Amino acid sequence: MKLIHYFFIVFYLFVVGCAPRFIPSKHTETVLVIKSSETDTISSIDKYLKPFRDSINGIMNIPIGEAQADLRKERPSGSLGNMVADALLKRAQSQYPSTVGAICNYGGIRINQIPKGKISKGKIFELLPFENELIILEVKGNILNEWMQHIAKDGGWPIAFSSKVVIESSKNQSGLLDSVNEEDGGSSIKTRIESKQYFNEQDTYYIATNDYVANGGDNCNFLKPCKQIKTGLIIRDVVLGYIQTKKIITPDNTIRLAIIH
Amino acid sequence: MNRRKFIQQTSIATSLLLASQFPYEALAKDDAQHKLTILHTNDVHSRLDPFPMDGSKYQGMGGVVGREKIISKIRQEEEQVLLLDAGDIFQGTPYFNFYKGEPEMKVMSMLAYDAATIGNHDFDNGVEALANQLQHANFPIVNCNYDFTNTALENKIEPYHIIRKGKLKIGIIGIGIELKGLVPDKLFGNILYHDPIQSANDTAYYLKKNKRCDYIICLSHLGFEYKDAKVSDKILAAETEYIDLIIGGHTHTFLDHPWITKNKKNKEIMVNQVGWAGINVGRINIYFYNKKQYDYVSNFTVIKVKETSA
Numbered sequence: 001m002k003l004i005h006y007f008f009i010v011f012y013l014f015v016v017g018c019a020p021r022f023i024p025s026k027h028t029e030t031v032l033v034i035k036s037s038e039t040d041t042i043s044s045i046d047k048y049l050k051p052f053r054d055s056i057n058g059i060m061n062i063p064i065g066e067a068q069a070d071l072r073k074e075r076p077s078g079s080l081g082n083m084v085a086d087a088l089l090k091r092a093q094s095q096y097p098s099t100v101g102a103i104c105n106y107g108g109i110r111i112n113q114i115p116k117g118k119i120s121k122g123k124i125f126e127l128l129p130f131e132n133e134l135i136i137l138e139v140k141g142n143i144l145n146e147w148m149q150h151i152a153k154d155g156g157w158p159i160a161f162s163s164k165v166v167i168e169s170s171k172n173q174s175g176l177l178d179s180v181n182e183e184d185g186g187s188s189i190k191t192r193i194e195s196k197q198y199f200n201e202q203d204t205y206y207i208a209t210n211d212y213v214a215n216g217g218d219n220c221n222f223l224k225p226c227k228q229i230k231t232g233l234i235i236r237d238v239v240l241g242y243i244q245t246k247k248i249i250t251p252d253n254t255i256r257l258a259i260i261h
Numbered sequence: 262m263n264r265r266k267f268i269q270q271t272s273i274a275t276s277l278l279l280a281s282q283f284p285y286e287a288l289a290k291d292d293a294q295h296k297l298t299i300l301h302t303n304d305v306h307s308r309l310d311p312f313p314m315d316g317s318k319y320q321g322m323g324g325v326v327g328r329e330k331i332i333s334k335i336r337q338e339e340e341q342v343l344l345l346d347a348g349d350i351f352q353g354t355p356y357f358n359f360y361k362g363e364p365e366m367k368v369m370s371m372l373a374y375d376a377a378t379i380g381n382h383d384f385d386n387g388v389e390a391l392a393n394q395l396q397h398a399n400f401p402i403v404n405c406n407y408d409f410t411n412t413a414l415e416n417k418i419e420p421y422h423i424i425r426k427g428k429l430k431i432g433i434i435g436i437g438i439e440l441k442g443l444v445p446d447k448l449f450g451n452i453l454y455h456d457p458i459q460s461a462n463d464t465a466y467y468l469k470k471n472k473r474c475d476y477i478i479c480l481s482h483l484g485f486e487y488k489d490a491k492v493s494d495k496i497l498a499a500e501t502e503y504i505d506l507i508i509g510g511h512t513h514t515f516l517d518h519p520w521i522t523k524n525k526k527n528k529e530i531m532v533n534q535v536g537w538a539g540i541n542v543g544r545i546n547i548y549f550y551n552k553k554q555y556d557y558v559s560n561f562t563v564i565k566v567k568e569t570s571a
Contacts, residue, residue: 028560029517033567034327045371046326049309052364056355070316110353115316122313125355129307130385212445219442 060122065243068250071114073106076259079251081109081158084127086252087242088134088235089160092208095231096136101161102208103147104235105218106154108132119243128236132210136229142201146222152259154218159256166258210235293548293556295429297476298339300332300544302346303510304380304537306353307365311566312538323539325368327564331542332372339546341426344373345433347510347534348380348482361386366397374400376422378435378480380510381444388450389413403435403480406460408453421464423472429549432474434464434504436481436497438511457483457492458500465503475552479504484511485520485534494532498522506531506545513537518559519545535561 071080081104089102111126139147151157152167159165199205206229216224243249311324336342350369351362369377379402383391392413395402405420421434436457440449461479468474479497486495494509501507501524509532519531535543541561549555 030331030560030562031565032327032331032562033565034324034330035567043326043329045329045368048367048371049325049364052356052360053310056359060355111317113317117316120313120315122355123315125358126353129353129358131358215445216442217445221442 056122060120060125062121063118064121064124064240065119065247065249067114067116067119068248069116071249071251073109073112075106076156076257077158077255079253080111080114080127081106082160082252082254082256083242083249084109084235084239085158085160085256087239088208088210090242091134091233091238092136092206092231096206096229099136099206099208101159101165101205103151103213104158104210105213105220106157107218108210108212109158119249121240124236124240124243128239130210130212130236132212132235134231134233134235134238135209135211135214136231137207137209137214137223138227138229139205139207139223140201140226141199141203141205143222143226144199144205144207145201147220148199150220150222151257156257156259161256164254164256164258166260168260293550295427295549296339296341297426297429297431297547297549298335298342298544299478299506299508299547300335300342300344300542301508301533301535302328302539302542303482303508303534304349304513305346305365305539306349306382306537307351307357307362308354308538309356309364309368310354311564319538319540321566323564324566325372325539327566328539328542329372331562331564335544341429343375343424343426343431343478345478345480345508346374346377347480347508348378348435348437349382349510349537350377350380352382352385353538357385361390362394363397366394370397370399375424376401376403376433376435376480378403378482379418379437380482381438381440384440384444384448387448388452392417403433404437405434405464406455406457407437407440408455410451410453412451414452421468423468423474429475429552430473432465432468432472432477434461434468434477434479436461436479436483438482438484457481458497461497461504462500462502465501469503475549476506476547476555477504479507481507481509482511483509485509485514485516485532486512494534495520495522498524498530498532500525501530502526504530506533508543509534510537515541519557531557533559540564 071083072078073080085102085104088104089099092099092102110129114123148167213220214223214228308323309325311321312319314320332344350365351357356364377400395417401422402418403422404418409415409418421432424431424433439454440452465477468477481494481497483497484493486493494507498507499522513536514534515536516534519533521529521531524530533543533545535541541563543561544559546558547555
């Protein structure tokens, strides 16, 4: 064995020269497989967790609806985010009919997919674990444009509007939206719905979102001055109610957001 | 000829070594004076049980039962083991919605974590709630760039923690992400954020020069990297002087092996992060030839629960 070591040493000595401190290892990955049948008995940790787990599972394993196909979290838009935004918009409109759209932060969607099949209550707790309130935000067009630029810069957030939202920017060398902003003071970026109707800088729009974003979260400081219409509803409950009412969720894979440079 | 010298001379070709079957670990083992095994997790997000078996990407993966199994196995095999976490312990499963963090803290205590830092989501129920949950933690929580003066966390979170492992003195510091814009103002209250690079360097300098630590680990919740200039573990690593290893979190980055760069003193420093949710447990074995020179070997364990029909 040692002879083999020295053979390799001599071989490497010919190939290499300098001397850093680390010898990085070959990547190794170990998969530890635990049979679920043994997990109940093996440890004191499991004994400690069992009453918590049983209590949670009793509530969380209840099916509330069914996904006809996988719902996925994607950018610029995806079926999972689309469903959440639809649920927020529908509920907001039922309370405040002037609501024209819903915007949810991408980071607020906490799982990558809801797989085809039964949707449990627990799955929606994983999807939306935060105790965030549904807020209807009174947003001036210029602020909404700024919001859209922020969303474009971030790669896209879940949205629901009457149709596709297009965030336009003029051509620029770097291809980066924010660099255009700095040069042109943001004037070269416009946001429109469909092909014609731009968000008018002076008009007021009512947008459903969560209180985290409305209070400036996810770097949305510019939303802080906007008037908030509080609903007292937790967005998770809104989505739970949406699925319970619809029973069958058909994924909407429509690309709802386009970012044009 | 000195075998150690050979190892140094041969170690340029990371890719060569990565691609080869060279028995570097066996060689390292022979000469090492001390060995330290660092196990680490990050962004576990209340994932105490494995992901449910519902056809999703990570179904059956993770869970503290599996984590305990791998950790206790390694503790039996190795003499000097550190178990660390880089924050975002809370939020993500109904355990947190219903029990507010107590099971997470108690389970980490039962797993005998040596230290952890806090992430932005650990503030999700506010500063007081986090301070209240710390009564269930029997391990130190470290952070050196948040000022907790006049908050419920004052004196409950330490800037650093020193652990002796055999003859080695290990300094552990913690670094947190800027909370403004990320965590609602009312949840983090009066906590002041200080420059992470300056704070990390000042604390590491103190641990190296005044406390004579042999090895310094930074538990960071800054995130591995960003498209823009936002401070990240990659940026921090290049700006450090006395930190040997950064265990990162926040960006949920699955690294196959530690990322390595040169620090301000032109010495190598490594950054590691193992995704999120306790799917993987990271492991870095450090072989010390003396208190200044060392090699490392890394791997990780993927925890999987297999459903049995019986």
